[in-house]
Amino acid sequence: MNRTLTHKGAATRQRIIEGAAAEVRERGIAATTLDDVRARTSTSKSQLFHYFPDGKDELLLAVARYEADRVLTDQQPQLGDLTSWPAWSAWRDRVVARYLGQGMDCPLSGLVAHLGRATPGAQAVVTELLRTWQAEISAGVRHMQTIGEVDPRLDADQAAAALLAGIQGGVVVMLATGRITHLEAALDVGIGNLRASRRLDPPVPSVGSSG
Amino acid sequence: MNRTLTHKGAATRQRIIEGAAAEVRERGIAATTLDDVRARTSTSKSQLFHYFPDGKDELLLAVARYEADRVLTDQQPQLGDLTSWPAWSAWRDRVVARYLGQGMDCPLSGLVAHLGRATPGAQAVVTELLRTWQAEISAGVRHMQTIGEVDPRLDADQAAAALLAGIQGGVVVMLATGRITHLEAALDVGIGNLRASRRLDPPVPSVGSSG
Numbered sequence: 001m002n003r004t005l006t007h008k009g010a011a012t013r014q015r016i017i018e019g020a021a022a023e024v025r026e027r028g029i030a031a032t033t034l035d036d037v038r039a040r041t042s043t044s045k046s047q048l049f050h051y052f053p054d055g056k057d058e059l060l061l062a063v064a065r066y067e068a069d070r071v072l073t074d075q076q077p078q079l080g081d082l083t084s085w086p087a088w089s090a091w092r093d094r095v096v097a098r099y100l101g102q103g104m105d106c107p108l109s110g111l112v113a114h115l116g117r118a119t120p121g122a123q124a125v126v127t128e129l130l131r132t133w134q135a136e137i138s139a140g141v142r143h144m145q146t147i148g149e150v151d152p153r154l155d156a157d158q159a160a161a162a163l164l165a166g167i168q169g170g171v172v173v174m175l176a177t178g179r180i181t182h183l184e185a186a187l188d189v190g191i192g193n194l195r196a197s198r199r200l201d202p203p204v205p206s207v208g209s210s211g
Numbered sequence: 212m213n214r215t216l217t218h219k220g221a222a223t224r225q226r227i228i229e230g231a232a233a234e235v236r237e238r239g240i241a242a243t244t245l246d247d248v249r250a251r252t253s254t255s256k257s258q259l260f261h262y263f264p265d266g267k268d269e270l271l272l273a274v275a276r277y278e279a280d281r282v283l284t285d286q287q288p289q290l291g292d293l294t295s296w297p298a299w300s301a302w303r304d305r306v307v308a309r310y311l312g313q314g315m316d317c318p319l320s321g322l323v324a325h326l327g328r329a330t331p332g333a334q335a336v337v338t339e340l341l342r343t344w345q346a347e348i349s350a351g352v353r354h355m356q357t358i359g360e361v362d363p364r365l366d367a368d369q370a371a372a373a374l375l376a377g378i379q380g381g382v383v384v385m386l387a388t389g390r391i392t393h394l395e396a397a398l399d400v401g402i403g404n405l406r407a408s409r410r411l412d413p414p415v416p417s418v419g420s421s422g
Contacts, residue, residue, distance in 0.1 A: 104329060113324060117387060118315060126387040162377060162400035165393040169380030176328060176337040182376040189373035193404040 013051045013062075016041050021063045025107055029060065029114045061121045064111040068129040071108060072136075074098045079133075082140025085149065085195060092187045099171055099183060106175055134160045141194065151197035163190040224262045224273075227252050232274045236318055240271065240325045272332045275322040279340040282319060283347075285309045290344075293351025296360065296406060302351075303398045310382055310394060317386055341379075345371045352405065362408035374401040 005013060019041035023032040034056055038048055052059040072079065075098065078091035108129075115122040137160035144150040163186070170183025216224060230252035234243040245267055249259055263270040283290065286309065289302035319340075326333040348371035355361040374397070381394025 112387070123387065123389075130384060130388065158396045159400060161393050161396035165380035165384060165397040166373060166377045167380065168383050168393075169376035169378065169397075172379045172383055173341060173376060176323070176334065177341065178334075182372050182379075185369045185372035186376040186380075189370060189401075189404075193400075193407075196404075196407070 009051075012043065012047065016043055016048065016051060016059070017062045017066050020059050021066050021107070024060075024063060024111070025105075029110055034059070057115060060111055061115060061125070064108060064115065064122060064125045067108040067111060068125050071129060072132060079136045079140075082137070083143050083147075088140065088144075088191050088194075092191060095167065095187060096180060096184060099174060100180055104175055104178055106171065109175065130164065134164050137163055144194065149198055150194050154194075154197055159190075159194065163187075166190050220262075223254070223258065227254055227259065227262060227270070228273045228277050231270050232277050232318070235271075235274060235322070236316075240321055245270070268326060271322055272326055272336070275319060275326065275333060275336045278319040278322060279336050282340060283343060290347045290351075293348070294354050294358075299351065299355075299402050299405075303402060306378065306398060307391060307395060310385060311391055315386055315389060317382065320386065341375065345375050348374055355405065360409055361405050365405075365408055370401075370405065374398075377401050 016037060020032065020037045023036050023040060027036070034048060037043075037059070038045065048059075052062070075091065075094055078087065078094045082088050082091060112122045112126060117123070117126075134157070138156045141150060141154070141156040141159050145152045145154070145156065166186025166189075167183065170180075170186040173182040174180055227248060231243065231248045234247050234251060238247070245259060248254075248270070249256065259270075263273070286302065286305055289298065289305045293299050293302060323333045323337060328334070328337075345368070349367045352361060352365070352367040352370050356363045356365070356367065377397025377400075378394065381391075381397040384393040385391050
């Protein structure tokens with residue numbers, strides 16, 4: 001899996017992964033066979049075996065990694081450019097549009113469930129996705145702190161973790177109920193509170209009991 | 212399923228559900244058989260058939276409903292009494308403790324995945340759980356508005372939806388990575404922002420550009 005491929009080899013491997021991803025999106029994981037993937041990508045049995053010697057689950061893990069990358073690239077360039085409130089708002093709209101477009105089928109969550117959430121391979125794909133995603137949001141929060149738009153005392157990593165949790169939960173609720181409302185609420189309340197935090201600095205004298 | 216049961220019948224049915232829930236928690240869904248459930252609950256084949264004529268999946272749907280109820284009762288009495296900041300804090304600790312105790316196995320999410328997330332039965336269980344959970348959080352937010360501890364202009368239902376999304380996402384991240392950090396961040400940031408909202412009322416004059 002970590003062996004070095006020639007340029008041509010890497011391209012063939014990538015073609016197989018993308019073809020398998022398309023099959024999974026169209027037919028579902030259970031109905032996707034290696035023969036379908038071979039036919040779609042015009043590869044031979046020996047080529048498929050060469051790149052994925054452990055068979056279907058090894059290929060599906062590579063597809064999961066590919067789908068995880070797509071989760072991030074689908075949010076670009078907005079996710080990598082959270083440098084003004086209009087930019088945050090554009091990212092918010094991009095995330096909502098992505099999940100609305102995807103509807104009730106989330107290929108990555110299906111793949112992770114199929115491979116077994118607790119298997120090291122699937123766990124590594126999800127952990128890496130969440131890590132990169134959160135780092136991008138954190139960078140945005142820190143940028144807004146630098147330009148004086150977010151309270152500088154706020155913990156940027158914690159804020160990013162909370163916002164990312166809200167997005168994950170919003171997607172889970174959508175997959176379970178078909179409704180996008182929770183994803184929107186998580187983004188709107190999370191970003192709204194970042195904006196509001198600036199007004200708390202310098203501290204406003206508190207009136208009355210704090211409970 | 213909706214036929215009226217005698218008191219004794221309802222008790223027997225409940226005993227079967229609880230026994231099946233324990234089997235599922237101990238062995239997993241795939242390994243749980245109707246024979247195991249019969250043995251554990253001392254019921255006959257005809258009794259099991261009487262209460263669950265459609266077999267294993269009908270029983271598992273009842274188990275899912277039972278586990279969904281447990282998600283809520285495990286948070287009581289704190290969830291139903293969000294009437295002061297210490298009470299919110301106690302609920303936050305209760306939620307974190309529940310999911311830490313449960314670890315990486317979430318019986319409800321396993322059952323829903325097994326029954327098929329998109330099936331009307333599973334979808335109804337999840338939708339009803341989320342609806343009740345959110346209504347309890349909303350009631351807490353509204354109470355805090357009544358006693359002047361949360362900005363009265365804040366949309367209580369949206370705030371509750373965002374907090375609930377954060378909890379769902381925090382649990383999903385924990386199931387995927389084994390780490391509780393995102394659940395804690397979602398609760399701490401969400402509750403912290405509710406507390407901070409009070410300081411924004413009456414509005415503080417804004418200084419500088421708002422981006």
